[in-house]
Amino acid sequence: MTAFAISIDIGSTWTKGISVDLDGAQVVERRATATTTDNLERAFNQVYQGLVDTLRRKAGADAARGAEIFLSSSAKGGLGIIAIGLVPELTVRAAKMAAACAGGKIIGTYAYKLSDDDVKRIEAQGADIILLTGGTDGGDGVYILHNAEKLARSAIRSAVVYAGNRHVQTQALEILCAGGKEALGADNILPELDRIDIDSARSRIADLFIKNIIRGRGLQGVKERCSADPRPTPAAVYDFAQVWGETEEGLLILDMGGATTDVYSVSDPFQTSQDRLYRGLPEGRVKRTVEGDLGLRWSALHTAETGKNWAERILGPEGAGELLRWARRAAEHPEIIPQNAEEQRLDDFLAQVCVGQSIRRHGGVATLTYTAT
Structure with missing residues (x-):
């Protein structure tokens, strides 16, 4: 019988899930709902039930019953x-x-x-x-x-x-x-x-x-249904980057959420030339940085403030004001989804700020200092 898996991630803003045909390496269904912060299990069950119903309809009751279940979370x-x-x-x-x-x-x-x-x-x-x-x-x-x-x-x-x-x-x-x-x-x-x-x-x-996360936030029952221990989302992505990076020359992953923007990179450590001395800790091959002030919902207002000067240049003073108003709405109502082209444009601009600023901070800077010898 074909093997199937259901993987669900509980984020700070949205709870997302996917069902996969493991043998055929095909996505069967995707589902998402706003995270129910007062009871995380409720959103999990909504997504899970939708995925199981689709799997039962497309592959049969046995496939739905035998599907492995995996959970990750970065709630809050x-x-x-x-x-x-x-x-x-x-x-x-x-x-x-x-x-x-x-x-x-x-x-x-x-x-x-x-x-x-x-x-x-x-x-x-x-x-x-x-x-x-x-x-x-x-x-x-x-x-x-x-x-x-x-x-x-x-x-x-x-x-x-x-x-x-x-x-x-x-x-x-x-x-x-x-x-x-x-x-x-x-x-x-x-x-x-x-x-x-x-x-x-x-x-x-x-x-x-x-x-x-599991016992303290109402997910003990969910954990008992899972095929493996739940994982912190960033740790799961870090491990993915580590495995994928073994076969790739260089890898950059951005995980943009409602509260934070995480950047992962896989590359050989920074090399210094023979006439330069590198000070500080040795750099690992896999790197992760998390920007707690850059996000599309909970952190939207700070994201808009961070990109204010850029917004005024690109969108103009009036457009920058509209961006700030949209960011305020997004922060107050994190479940909000753009309803028209203008709201989508403003949301896209917030995403551009998250991407640009997070990559810039992740890369860092090298400071040149002359020594006495």
Whole structure:
């Protein structure tokens, strides 16, 4: 019998699904509905039922009954993660890379020893996860233990993933658990100054994703019907880019949503010539950046503000004003769909801003600095 699969993604704005004939590599049906943020399972069921009904009609009851079910989610833009490290250019940046590659959205970064004011800000930010890093293996352990103490005595309710100096990991986890915090240990994301290891931290964050998104947001029943554990959408796309990039010379993927715009690229690391010295962390082959201020619905107003100067040049002052009004409507009513050519033109312009700005930020810049020798 032909094998079929149903894959559904719960996004911050829309819940989308697709049914596929795996043997024939053919799409059977696509469905979508506005995400029901008060109960994510309701939108899932609407999409799922539509896909199953079509599959039953086209391929028979046995095919519909035997179809594998897969789920991914980036509802609310993904898990909010705070990254804490030792040095901004090293462990903090490595922590941001690990969080991004795991499908999280960085909502704050902190370096060195946490102060009382830092802790108050962290408490107010309400992250889903705190990624606590710092120190190479066998290196400095004072700073990260200080930060563990600060977090343990705080009022934060976020889960903590420890991915720092492995020589003090047991001590740090004991401190956090004694303070009533949910804490998980992972391999050091920066075991040596010139080596990054984010796979273990990614796995821990994925575990917490299942708990926070699935159990905490009404999807436990859905999870039990799935053929595999649900995945954070960004992590699933990252893995896809990694696999696809093995056979491609270069690859660029844009995932533009209602809340964020994610950019993935696969390319060989930046190479320096012999007469230049490259400072900073080594670049990986697969890269992901997430722009939390660029989106077509929840973040539409900020997107319009970001592209204001460009809009005035292309659309004129009156057109820029219309863009701002459309963005305000889109942010207030994220389920909205353009109803005419003019609204579609404005929505397309927002998309152009998301694409242009996100790729520009993803690429970054190289700064030339002359040294004494």
